[in-house]
Amino acid sequence: MIKVSVMYANAPGARFDHEYYRDKHMPLVKAKLGNYCKYYTVDKGLAGGAPGAPAPYIGMCHIFCDSVEAFQAGFGPHAQEIMADIPNYTDQAPVLQISEVVVG
Amino acid sequence: MIKVSVMYANAPGARFDHEYYRDKHMPLVKAKLGNYCKYYTVDKGLAGGAPGAPAPYIGMCHIFCDSVEAFQAGFGPHAQEIMADIPNYTDQAPVLQISEVVVG
Numbered sequence: 594m595i596k597v598s599v600m601y602a603n604a605p606g607a608r609f610d611h612e613y614y615r616d617k618h619m620p621l622v623k624a625k626l627g628n629y630c631k632y633y634t635v636d637k638g639l640a641g642g643a644p645g646a647p648a649p650y651i652g653m654c655h656i657f658c659d660s661v662e663a664f665q666a667g668f669g670p671h672a673q674e675i676m677a678d679i680p681n682y683t684d685q686a687p688v689l690q691i692s693e694v695v696v697g
Numbered sequence: 698m699i700k701v702s703v704m705y706a707n708a709p710g711a712r713f714d715h716e717y718y719r720d721k722h723m724p725l726v727k728a729k730l731g732n733y734c735k736y737y738t739v740d741k742g743l744a745g746g747a748p749g750a751p752a753p754y755i756g757m758c759h760i761f762c763d764s765v766e767a768f769q770a771g772f773g774p775h776a777q778e779i780m781a782d783i784p785n786y787t788d789q790a791p792v793l794q795i796s797e798v799v800v801g
Binding site: 654 | 704715739793795799801
């Protein structure tokens with residue numbers, strides 16, 4: 594299993610609509626990817642490691658798929674529509690990481 | 698529920714022993730935190746978003762707890778011992794993020 598982590602930097606003044614992300618954007622992603630997305634999780638940044646430090650990322654999602662190929666097959670045909678929705682909840686560019694799930 | 702994400706940058710030439718991390722370090726963390734850690738997950742970085750781009754993080758773990766206070770109660774008394782184990786698997790300093798689990 595792999596996970597695709599989409600991370601939005603917690604830049605000073607960054608805009609991020611957590612409700613829209615949870616209620617509209619991520620359900621859209623799941624609907625478009627269908628069974629290529631086994632499930633997904635969503636995080637809201639609270640804090641960093643040092644006392645008073647901000648979270649590195651204001652929001653994140655993690656999309657779990659059987660393989661990189663499965664993600665690409667599910668995401669590719671809908672990439673344009675999904676990415677066009679980003680300005681509806683943030684002014685930050687997403688940072689992507691694909692990981693192997695070692696312990697899930 | 699909150700998650701504490703511990704992320705190790707994929708710096709050029711970074712050292713990271715994924716087997717040690719999975720088989721020794723993370724079980725140590727779980728043993729020390731006890732029930733304060735509900736469960737944890739481990740990721741191995743594979744790739745970034747753009748074709749050929751490296752993963753931003755070479756390895757990550759995510760520690761799930763009932764609250765920030767629960768994490769602190771479990772981690773605090775063992776912080777020194779846990780952090781002293783870091784050089785056994787990496788030369789990278791961990792980046793921490795505490796997040797609220799919005800969708801788990």
